[in-house]
Each structure stands twice: as structure tokens, then as C-alpha cells.
Amino acid sequence: MFLNCKRQISLIVIILFFLIPIQVLFSQQKKLDVKEYKELIINGSFVYLPIYKNKKQFLPKYVIPNPSNKEFIAKWDNQNFNPYRGEKITYPFQLAFESTNFSSPVDRKMVVTSRYGLRRGRPHQGIDIDLHIGDSVKSVLDGKVRYVGYHGGHGKTVIVRHRNGLETVYAHLSKYLVKENEEVKKGQAIGKGGITGNSRGSHLHLEVRYHGKSVNPEYLFEFTKEAKIRSDILYVTRKWMNPRYHRSTRKSNVVVHKTIDDITIQEEQKQKTYIVKKGDTLHRIANRHGLAVSEICKKNSIKYNAVLKIGQQIIVN
Known part of the structure; x- marks a missing residue:
């Protein structure tokens, strides 16, 4: 019964997509007033249903994709920690932020106890922020929850994807406060701090990822009282996505690249x-x-x- 319903839904979506040319012709004759788009998830993909102000307007009922959110909807997967496995990134690439500030992921002062970089000869792909068991853990930016589950050394983990394609990973939690596909606001509590997974003492392990690969969080965010995003537009190079360029025991010297011209040839050379x-x-x-x-x-x-x-x-x- 469930499989039949799923096939029917897929068939309806295909039929409705064939009706798009009819809508295009109709829109040329009379401008339709779109009020908003209703977001739906079908077979793991985001689609958007247009809602019109004038309910009496005639139009075919169909589902259309939102082309402006390619980074946001790409490889949406609630089951796998990293759905981008095997994908290659071309450096440098641009990141844009809609805000100048982020929300602290903890209520207390942000104290970084271990940084992004090599730690005891192994890559530490995020930063550790001090907290107590049971403290609220909050989303640093607006977004949508892609993953909620237990993942190896991360323990209980929540992953939030943001509109610019970044994902933030919140690990070692003791409790989940959100579910997959739930929209969250900047500063909204998404879990409780804990020591699950491979954790020595209570802390939040925070990772920032782009297409499955870790980014040094301190290149994007200033973990100070002001909680500033370093730039509304910046370029990420290989250096800031490879822990071997950094040490977990000390803060890296951050030089933000706001334009392509800011990037030096030396920085883009591969390490030997x-x-x-x-x-x-x-x-x-x-x-x-x-x-x-x-x-x-x-x-x-x-x-x-x-x-x-x-x-x-x-x-x-």
C-alpha cells in the first residue's frame, strides 16, 4: 500500500511537470500574483508549491523547484553524516553571509579549549567549546536540520544546513531538541551539552563543513563576545580546509580573503x-x-x- 502511494506521488509530480509549459503560456496572457511558496519534501528533495493571492485565478496545480537554493537543497540526506563523500572542491570558492553576526552556540562565555588542526598527530576537524552537561546548545545561523543521530566518535549529533551551503555540526550532545527537516532560527536551542562519543570531559565539538569537508571555523567566525562573522563575502582556500596547516593548541593567524586578488599564489600551492x-x-x-x-x-x-x-x-x- 505504501509503495503504491509513493509511486502515485512520483507519477503525479512527473505529470505536473509536463504542465509547466501550459503555465508559462498562461502567464504571458495574465500576470499571476504569487503570495508565497509552500516548501515540500518529496523523495528527499525540496520542491516549492506557489500560493497565489487571488484564489479564483485559474492555473494548473504543479510543483516547481526553487532554482535559487541549489546549495541549500543539494544532496539532502537525513541518513548519512556526509552525503558528499567523494565529491571534489575547486579552490578558491566564495561564501556569502546574509548577516554580520552569528549566535553563540552556548549561553556561557565562548572558551575554545581545542582548536582546528593537528592534535597528537591526528586531524581535529572542528573546535571544542567549554560547557557543562545539560547546557543548551544553539544553532549559530538560520537553517534547516539535515541530520539527527549518533555518529561514531561524535556521539549524539545534530547537523544544520544553512542557505549558503555551509553545514554546522554539533557533537557530543546528551539530548536532541530538534528533528530532521525542521527549520531553526539563529540562537534556537537544538540540543543539550554532554559527553557522548569520544569525549574527554563535557564540551561542544563544533564543526563547519562545506560539501562534506571541514572548514576552520575561526576563519569564518570570531569566537568572542561580539560573535562577528568575519566578512559578508569571503573566499575559502585549501589552507582553511586542511587541519594539517594548523595546530589545535594555538590560534592560527587569520587573514580573510575578501576578493580573489587577496589570495596569494604561495597560499594556493599544494603542500609537499x-x-x-x-x-x-x-x-x-x-x-x-x-x-x-x-x-x-x-x-x-x-x-x-x-x-x-x-x-x-x-x-x-
């Missing part, structure tokens, strides 16, 4: 890496590339006496 082979040591790798061991340690956030693993990537430029 070396793959550790059997018998390699830090001294041998350093000598091979004309570097000091201390320089390699600093670039890779590893200790002088670190034990290397075969296949491990080491930055050598």
Missing part, C-alpha cells in the same frame, strides 16, 4: 608531503629534504622522538 617507508626516521627524512628535524616537528605537530608509522604523511615544505 613525504610518505613514510620502512626504516625511515625523522633525521633521515630531514636530511633528505634539507630541513631541520625541529622544523619538521613544528610543521607536523609531532614530538622530536615520535615513532613514525609506515604510510604516514609528513609535510616537508
Whole structure:
């Protein structure tokens, strides 16, 4: 019975789309007054039904997509943490914000206890913000909830997608306060703080992602009392989407690119890496590339006496 209904809905949508040319011809004869669009979700995709002020106006009833929200509706998926897996990004790309401020994700002072970057030799793809178990966790921007569920080391997680294509990830929660496909406002509580997943003590793990790949949150937002968005328009480069360029123990020097001209050639060059082979040591790798061991340690956030693993990537430029 359910499958038959689903097939009928799909068939109706197809038939209605064929009626679009009729609507186009009709609109040329008489201008229709659209009051608003009713947002619907059919088979996981967003579609928009036009609602007209004059109810007596004749028009075919059909569902149309909203072409202005491509970034917002792309690969909408309530089941997978990352529906963009395997997709490549072309750098640099532009991000635009409708507001100059964001909402603090916590009620208390935003204290960043661990930053975006390498942490104990592994990539930390977000920032940790101090809170107590049970504290409210809030959406930093307006958006729609795409994912609510338990995800590996993240524990109980809520993901909100925003109109510019960004997604914010709120992890280690103790309780959910929203459901999938629910619209949320900036500053609205979406969960309660906790220690679920791989968490050492209570804190909020906040990630900012674009097409499934993490962005250093501090490049976009100033986590201070003013809670400012760094620019209404900015360009994101590879540097700000790779934890290996940063260290979790210190704040990166943020230089915002507001135009293409702001981006230096040096910043866009790919980092040169070396793959550790059997018998390699830090001294041998350093000598091979004309570097000091201390320089390699600093670039890779590893200790002088670190034990290397075969296949491990080491930055050598």
C-alpha cells in the first residue's frame, strides 16, 4: 500500500511537470500574483508549491523547484553524516553571509579549549567549546536540520544546513531538541551539552563543513563576545580546509580573503608531503629534504622522538 502511494506521488509530480509549459503560456496572457511558496519534501528533495493571492485565478496545480537554493537543497540526506563523500572542491570558492553576526552556540562565555588542526598527530576537524552537561546548545545561523543521530566518535549529533551551503555540526550532545527537516532560527536551542562519543570531559565539538569537508571555523567566525562573522563575502582556500596547516593548541593567524586578488599564489600551492617507508626516521627524512628535524616537528605537530608509522604523511615544505 505504501509503495503504491509513493509511486502515485512520483507519477503525479512527473505529470505536473509536463504542465509547466501550459503555465508559462498562461502567464504571458495574465500576470499571476504569487503570495508565497509552500516548501515540500518529496523523495528527499525540496520542491516549492506557489500560493497565489487571488484564489479564483485559474492555473494548473504543479510543483516547481526553487532554482535559487541549489546549495541549500543539494544532496539532502537525513541518513548519512556526509552525503558528499567523494565529491571534489575547486579552490578558491566564495561564501556569502546574509548577516554580520552569528549566535553563540552556548549561553556561557565562548572558551575554545581545542582548536582546528593537528592534535597528537591526528586531524581535529572542528573546535571544542567549554560547557557543562545539560547546557543548551544553539544553532549559530538560520537553517534547516539535515541530520539527527549518533555518529561514531561524535556521539549524539545534530547537523544544520544553512542557505549558503555551509553545514554546522554539533557533537557530543546528551539530548536532541530538534528533528530532521525542521527549520531553526539563529540562537534556537537544538540540543543539550554532554559527553557522548569520544569525549574527554563535557564540551561542544563544533564543526563547519562545506560539501562534506571541514572548514576552520575561526576563519569564518570570531569566537568572542561580539560573535562577528568575519566578512559578508569571503573566499575559502585549501589552507582553511586542511587541519594539517594548523595546530589545535594555538590560534592560527587569520587573514580573510575578501576578493580573489587577496589570495596569494604561495597560499594556493599544494603542500609537499613525504610518505613514510620502512626504516625511515625523522633525521633521515630531514636530511633528505634539507630541513631541520625541529622544523619538521613544528610543521607536523609531532614530538622530536615520535615513532613514525609506515604510510604516514609528513609535510616537508
